[in-house]
Amino acid sequence: MGQGLETMGPSVRATGRTAGLCAVLAGALFLSACAGGGVRPTSGGFKVGNPYQINGTWYYPREDPAYNETGIASWYGAQFHGRTTANGERFDMNLMSAAHPTLPMPSHVRVTNLNNGRSLIVRVNDRGPFARGRIIDLSRAAARELGFERDGTAPVRVQNLGVAPLNVTSTEARGILEGRRMELAAAQSASVTATTITPPGAGGTPSTSTRPVTAEPARNVNGGASHGNNRDPQRPPRLFVQVGAFGQESNALNLLNRLSLGAQIANAAVEPAWVNGQQLYRVRLGPYWDVGEADQALQRVAGLGYGAARIIVD
Numbered sequence: 001m002g003q004g005l006e007t008m009g010p011s012v013r014a015t016g017r018t019a020g021l022c023a024v025l026a027g028a029l030f031l032s033a034c035a036g037g038g039v040r041p042t043s044g045g046f047k048v049g050n051p052y053q054i055n056g057t058w059y060y061p062r063e064d065p066a067y068n069e070t071g072i073a074s075w076y077g078a079q080f081h082g083r084t085t086a087n088g089e090r091f092d093m094n095l096m097s098a099a100h101p102t103l104p105m106p107s108h109v110r111v112t113n114l115n116n117g118r119s120l121i122v123r124v125n126d127r128g129p130f131a132r133g134r135i136i137d138l139s140r141a142a143a144r145e146l147g148f149e150r151d152g153t154a155p156v157r158v159q160n161l162g163v164a165p166l167n168v169t170s171t172e173a174r175g176i177l178e179g180r181r182m183e184l185a186a187a188q189s190a191s192v193t194a195t196t197i198t199p200p201g202a203g204g205t206p207s208t209s210t211r212p213v214t215a216e217p218a219r220n221v222n223g224g225a226s227h228g229n230n231r232d233p234q235r236p237p238r239l240f241v242q243v244g245a246f247g248q249e250s251n252a253l254n255l256l257n258r259l260s261l262g263a264q265i266a267n268a269a270v271e272p273a274w275v276n277g278q279q280l281y282r283v284r285l286g287p288y289w290d291v292g293e294a295d296q297a298l299q300r301v302a303g304l305g306y307g308a309a310r311i312i313v314d
Helices: 010-015 140-146 170-186 249-262 291-303
Strands: 052-054 057-059 066-075 097-099 107-111 118-126 134-137 152-164 239-246 266-273 276-287 310-313
Touching: 066 140, 097 249, 107 134, 118 134, 118 140, 134 140, 134 152, 134 170, 140 152, 152 291, 152 310, 239 249, 239 291, 249 266, 249 276, 276 291
Parallel strands: 066 134, 097 118
Antiparallel strands: 052 057, 066 152, 066 310, 097 134, 107 118, 107 152, 239 276, 239 310, 266 276
């Protein structure tokens, strides 16, 4: 991965499992990146970055305090252990980190496994994943804590908690993480409230929103996944392939007709929804109960020319 995204080789770009580096600390207890096994500070810096294209898809990095999305998470491990991330840090698969295609680096995000309700805060410090249908790549340790290391993927919600601090050593990060695990294991509850902070002179597209993101109360937020009531145990999460979202219902119906008649897709429908105070009409395929089925549907509509289609979780 060398000097970051701009110099990554084609094989790395194709897999979407770019490395991320790690540490988690919420509120006043910050967490941060680490230099694989050493004690020297990381050399990473704050980075938003310019728009870029991978495998025909354009990505537009920007500051987005209100980012709150659902989708499919994957994880990466030994293949990238110790490599340099896109903002100059080093990936340690045993700490809590992630790669995201557009959020500033480093940032903290809360990731909730919608299959089991477990929630975890990780450090975003790399670009990826670039595999179609994936919204975040977690370190192996983070996937283990969230309970999907064996499965390889999971439906998740990702919430932006703001910019993360820079240049914490690996030894410090591990010490903070383990100490925080012990502290939270003995506590009755813990809550995290974070507001996005933009470093002076930081690049990227200015955000149009200053709304703080407040995380749900949780236990073991920094390494030990919480087991809160984040889902209905009677209803497993449903997966949809969203092909488009429109402010005008007529536009959504036109797309639905093209999918139903021309593409002969039978399970497409228009679903009205209010999003950030705006009435939208979403064209969706589904529901699907299996990531593999959703992946197949996504690949099909992408092959029909709808490259912006994505998997969402309801």
